[in-house]
Amino acid sequence: MVDRVSRRRGAELEDAILTAAWEVLLAHGYHGFTYEAVAAQAGTSRPVLYRRWPQREELLIAAITRSWQSQPILLPDTGNLRDDAVELLRRLNARRPMMVALMSAQIMDYFRDSGSSFNKLREALYSPGEPTPFEQIVTRAVERGELSDATRPGRVLNLPFDLFRHDAFMTMSEASDDAIIEIVDDIWLPLLRSSAEGR
Incomplete structure (x- = not known):
């Protein structure tokens, strides 16, 4: 052999x-x-x-x-920000078992031993300067005129994924569609608009 x-x-x-x-x-x-x-x-x-x-x-x-890169998540293009965000979370949800299996047990010791973090890992998964999926759909929404062309904090732009990831680790099960819609409609979109207005 x-x-x-x-x-x-x-x-x-x-x-x-x-x-x-x-x-x-x-x-x-x-x-x-x-x-x-x-x-x-x-x-x-x-x-x-x-x-x-x-x-x-x-x-x-x-x-x-x-x-990660061998199973790319295609960016949805529904024509509006809200539906893009909901569909993106649904596609992430379909990939949840792999993500949870990896992050919940296999490499938590790596983070602890190396002093690294999920943010550093996320940086390694994307090319330098490459916008995250949620940053991309927000950029498209600005280009369509759905959102003002204002500077928004990265934490706000990527909040849906951060909330989704936290839910994945806490529940170890698929997110319900109601939870996905709540993240987008009740938390992210209002914050996205208010964060721009406050600057």
Whole structure:
């Protein structure tokens, strides 16, 4: 087996390693996420991993990023901000099991041990300067004339996702459609408009 897989090169080898790394993370969590375990799962050697990812945390982030980006959430375009936001949360909700499985158990120890945070992980998942999905749908709403062209805090723009994430960790189950609509209609949209008016 090792002879066969060792012939892989470049992108094919990296893809196999990151697939194996993700599988190890889901199966064994952060403390079981070792070079030895990933190399064995991928059918390769530890030096191959070291050359690409000198630090274990680099391999961890690469595996998470690859998994996240391999299942992109398409940005809805319903023609209005409210429906875009509701549909985006519904699409996130459909992906909740993967997100909860990862964040609730597998890498909480990573955050604790490394002193990192979800915000730093989120930065790694997006290209530098790339707006988040909620920032994008707000920008489109401004372009359509639904919202004033005012500066809004990032915390306000991304609040629906932050509330959704908190609910995911607290309930460990799918969000109801009523909860999604409440986040958008009763909390986010009023705050989005009032935060702009107050500046």
